[in-house]
Structure formats: C-alpha cells, structure tokens
Amino acid sequence: MVRLLHYSDIENLYDDAERAGRFAGRLRELDGDDALVVGTGDTTAPGVVSLAANGRQVLDFADAVGTVADTFGNHDFDYGPDVTRGIVADSEFTWVSANARDEDGERFGAAEGVVPWTIAEADGERVGFFGLTDPATDSINPAAATLSFTDPYEAAEEAVADLRAEGVDYVVALSHLGGGDDELARRVDVDAVLGGHVHSVRTEYVDGTLCTRTGVNGHQFVEVELGGEAESAATDGGTAVSARVVDPSEGPMHESLTDALRRRREAAGLNEVVATVEQPLERTDETTFGGESRIGNFVADAYRAAGDADVGLQNGGGIREGEPLVGEVTLADMVSVLPFEEPVVVVELTGRELLEAFSEADGGELDFGEPDWWHAHISGASLRWDEANGELIDARVDDEPIDPKALYRVATAEYLLHSDHEFPTIAERHRAGEVGIQHDVLADHARNGGLDVDVEGRLTFEP
Known part of the structure; x- marks a missing residue:
C-alpha cells in the first residue's frame, strides 16, 4: 500500500505563519516510508507573502514537507513565466506538466527541469505522476498570455501510456483542470485524479476512479491510499483506492517554516x-x-x-x-x-x-x-x-x-x-x-x- 498526502491551492496559507507551520507539521507527522507528498497547483501564489517573495516561499514550504512532485496552476504564473522558471530551477522536488508550452510552443520549463511525468517509490512500490494545467490559463491569467496549453486529455493519454510502459504499480494524475477532472477520469486509465483549481473539498469516484480536491488556503489536505483495504475503497477488480480529508489545525508546529514565513512577511513592509x-x-x-x-x-x-x-x-x-x-x-x-x-x-x-x-x-x-x-x-x-x-x-x-x-x-x-x-x-x-x-x-x-x-x-x- 502507498499513501499520497495531497495538498493544493494553498495560496494565502503562507500569510498565517503559525497555521502554515501546523499544516506542514501535520503533513510531516503523517509522512513515512510508505507515503509521498504531492501538490496540484496554485502553490506559489497569490497572497501577501507570495507577492513579497515572488512566489519563492513555496521553496521554504516544499523543503519543510518533503514534496515529491507538483504541477502548475493558473496562479503559478502570476509573476510571469521567467519567475516561474526560476522557481522550477531552484526546486528540490519535480515539477510535472504534460500540456504546458512556452513562448515558442516547446515544452515549458524543460531546460529548468519540468518533465511531463515522473516516477517516485514508496514502500517498495513505484508511482507514476503526470501533471495537467487548465488549458484556459493563458486567458484567465494575463501574466501567462505568452504561453499555451495543449489538450489535456490527449496529453494525459500519452503520459499514461509512457508510465504503463515503464511498469509502474500505480498511475496518478496531478491535475489543475478543475471541472475537467471528471472527463479525465472517464477517458484515461489512471488509479486516481488528484485535483485542484475549484475551491471545494472533494473525495468522489467517477466511473470507479477516485477524484479528490483539497479546498483552498490549506484548511485541509487529503490522504489517499493506493492498494489499501479501507471499507470506503472503490475497486473494479483492480487497485483499491480510498481517501480521507485531514484537518491540519492541531498538527505539531514546524518552527523553521513558521520563522521563515514570518521573516518574509516582515520584509514586505x-x-x-x-x-x-x-x-x-x-x-x-x-x-x-x-x-x-x-x-x-x-x-x-x-x-x-x-x-x-x-x-x-x-x-x-x-x-x-x-x-x-x-x-x-x-x-x-x-x-x-x-x-x-x-x-x-x-x-x-x-x-x-x-x-x-x-x-x-x-x-x-x-x-x-x-x-x-x-x-x-x-x-x-x-x-x-x-x-x-x-x-x-x-x-x-x-x-x-x-x-x-x-x-x-x-x-x-x-x-x-x-x-x-x-x-x-x-x-x-x-x-x-x-x-x-x-x-x-x-x-x-x-x-x-x-x-x-x-x-x-x-x-x-x-x-
């Protein structure tokens, strides 16, 4: 069994250093050899600390929680593509995007380390992750107007085929499609769709595929079990998948993250x-x-x-x-x-x-x-x-x-x-x-x- 600790749309969580510290502390508390921490976009912006730090506070956060992979949401381009590229280049974790294209129509951020998919291992099992961004991002975020985003479903089919060919145990979509997650679950053979963009909490099954969303601003995150035996798990004879929503408010404080975010807010003046x-x-x-x-x-x-x-x-x-x-x-x-x-x-x-x-x-x-x-x-x-x-x-x-x-x-x-x-x-x-x-x-x-x-x-x- 592999557990995924899923966060998304944390946006202005960073503005409340203590709450962010407890969020990170609770993630770390649940982390382990059988767990992988992943995000699904809008994890760099917007917010007061974000504006002061040009989104780079995500590096403090990801280091604190041990993020494995994240994808781009529309707000992750709030400060322009070059700033986003700089964040990618300095990230210890992997940014995955199967459908983001740069100003020349090439894969966005390839030189800085963006890949369409990646594989991570937990408890001896291999999980393949690919990323998708709302194709309307160049319209809904003026700072991303020079970029383009290809059909997410076609990109997903290609990424899934590649990951299945790699012989992974599970394939998981890191999606910032919002309402498009349902179609993704119906069209593509994945074990789970971890979503974002829409700011409501969700743990539902679409044609037997688990679809999750975490809400906004870090008031909760979602723990997903792949291959577990929970009574709530859905299975069609293949992988059993289940999820629960976690309240991080009583988590232990991650002091170093809290201190880093306080310093960034003070620097905003x-x-x-x-x-x-x-x-x-x-x-x-x-x-x-x-x-x-x-x-x-x-x-x-x-x-x-x-x-x-x-x-x-x-x-x-x-x-x-x-x-x-x-x-x-x-x-x-x-x-x-x-x-x-x-x-x-x-x-x-x-x-x-x-x-x-x-x-x-x-x-x-x-x-x-x-x-x-x-x-x-x-x-x-x-x-x-x-x-x-x-x-x-x-x-x-x-x-x-x-x-x-x-x-x-x-x-x-x-x-x-x-x-x-x-x-x-x-x-x-x-x-x-x-x-x-x-x-x-x-x-x-x-x-x-x-x-x-x-x-x-x-x-x-x-x-």
Whole structure:
C-alpha cells in the first residue's frame, strides 16, 4: 500500500505563519516510508507573502514537507513565466506538466527541469505522476498570455501510456483542470485524479476512479491510499483506492517554516494601518460567491470612486478568502484581499453591452467554479435576477433604467479585459484608462472611510 498526502491551492496559507507551520507539521507527522507528498497547483501564489517573495516561499514550504512532485496552476504564473522558471530551477522536488508550452510552443520549463511525468517509490512500490494545467490559463491569467496549453486529455493519454510502459504499480494524475477532472477520469486509465483549481473539498469516484480536491488556503489536505483495504475503497477488480480529508489545525508546529514565513512577511513592509473596523468584513466563499456582501461592496465602491465611474464591477473570484477584516486594518490586509500587481481600469460600455455583462454574472454560464456561484460585485448599480430562469430581470445605474444606447464608464479589474471566461463582453477594445494598482486603490478608499459599508440591496435574487 502507498499513501499520497495531497495538498493544493494553498495560496494565502503562507500569510498565517503559525497555521502554515501546523499544516506542514501535520503533513510531516503523517509522512513515512510508505507515503509521498504531492501538490496540484496554485502553490506559489497569490497572497501577501507570495507577492513579497515572488512566489519563492513555496521553496521554504516544499523543503519543510518533503514534496515529491507538483504541477502548475493558473496562479503559478502570476509573476510571469521567467519567475516561474526560476522557481522550477531552484526546486528540490519535480515539477510535472504534460500540456504546458512556452513562448515558442516547446515544452515549458524543460531546460529548468519540468518533465511531463515522473516516477517516485514508496514502500517498495513505484508511482507514476503526470501533471495537467487548465488549458484556459493563458486567458484567465494575463501574466501567462505568452504561453499555451495543449489538450489535456490527449496529453494525459500519452503520459499514461509512457508510465504503463515503464511498469509502474500505480498511475496518478496531478491535475489543475478543475471541472475537467471528471472527463479525465472517464477517458484515461489512471488509479486516481488528484485535483485542484475549484475551491471545494472533494473525495468522489467517477466511473470507479477516485477524484479528490483539497479546498483552498490549506484548511485541509487529503490522504489517499493506493492498494489499501479501507471499507470506503472503490475497486473494479483492480487497485483499491480510498481517501480521507485531514484537518491540519492541531498538527505539531514546524518552527523553521513558521520563522521563515514570518521573516518574509516582515520584509514586505506593509504594516501601515489604513483604517479601523468594528464590524468584521467576512471573506469566505459565501461572501465572495453568494451574492451581495460587505467586502464585495467595499471593493466595487473603491473601484468606482478611483475611476470616477458610473459603475464599479469586481469579479467574485478575484476577492481572496481569508481572515475577516476587523480592528486595525493594514496595507497588508488590503493586499490580501486582492494580491495582484494589476491595475484597476476604466472601460466604456454601451448600455446594451453593460446589460450583457451583468447577464454574465451567473455561475451557470461559466466553465469553472460551482454552478450556483454568483460572480459580480457592483457599485453604482442594482440588479434583479430570476434564479429559476437564470436571467436578468432588471438593471439600473444610479436608480435609473439602463439606456441601451447610452455610454457608461465602468471601473473594473484589468483581468477582465483579457479573460474569455468571466464577463467576456468586456474586452481590451473598451479600455479608456487606468487608475492604479488594485490593492492601492483599496487602501486609498479605506483611508477615506470606505470600510464603513453595508449590504444595501444592490443584488436581488427572485426564486
């Protein structure tokens, strides 16, 4: 039997040095001669420490937990391909990617050590790992726009054939495909698909193949048994595979990692207090994807004020989950909300285009995340949405019906100009200016009292 200790999307775990230390300590506690520690992407970014360290804090973490292999998530390119190559070159573990291509169409990072697959041994058995990245990464991450990502299923079939030819005991996909894991499990002969990208916890079987996800920000990881005899194991006469979700919060402290992350955060120099908040602003999946929230209103208000715009618009996925904003709120807290070196832009949309953009906020229209997620936080506007039919009933700007022929100024994240997946109506051709880096815009608004914000009925969902 081989055990796999699977983590993914740990993103801003590094910003809480103590919690990261316990996460690492619990992984080390469960590690052993029969275990292999692996990641499935978004392990370098985003976050406050990540932004200060250009993602290199993953090297501290991987050394602490004994990572064997990891693959690329979309955020692992947040600081550009050259930074990612540098991280790969300095990693003691192996980066695997079967479908990432560089600026010339060649295998990404080959010179620095990226391989399509690798083999690791535990308890006398050989496990083959291959990596896959969401092929939309060059669209959803502007910093990765010069790269390309081939069909993941064709790449997987080739990697699996190679690994089976090597005579390994097990073949495991390290996947950052999100919702594409189900198709991968159906199309390719693997023993398990360890996944990421979608921020929900999962231990499910698809056509007899175990598919896992660990959630986000290191609140849990997953332990997988290959060839075990657990009652929950699925088997079709071949390998028995089972999984359990592990809570790392009570793990022993990994002091050296905790100290390293504290030093990196201190080096960021982001301790300025920008505001004091009495009523906490929550930052959870519910507040970012559940409709109107105080944190969403704050961000959208900040954009609209900075851009002197008619409307502020923030995509839900851009707001990062984390501890509530309460008490003394620092510049580091503002970075943690939107940890991207990306400007707020002003776009000019006709009323017809604005209505189309608002209609694209429903999660059922997107190819990532959960179908019931809501993806728009707005300022200066109000929407009524028919949940039963999945359509916009009414939309207003400054309490007036939107005029399809009028021109509206909308302040939003530059990311939306590049993405074909969120609010695709908004494109580069609509750009009319930019007003500053996102977290700086938030800090300015917070200094001006912007954190004193309520839920006001900007979004109404009718059954």
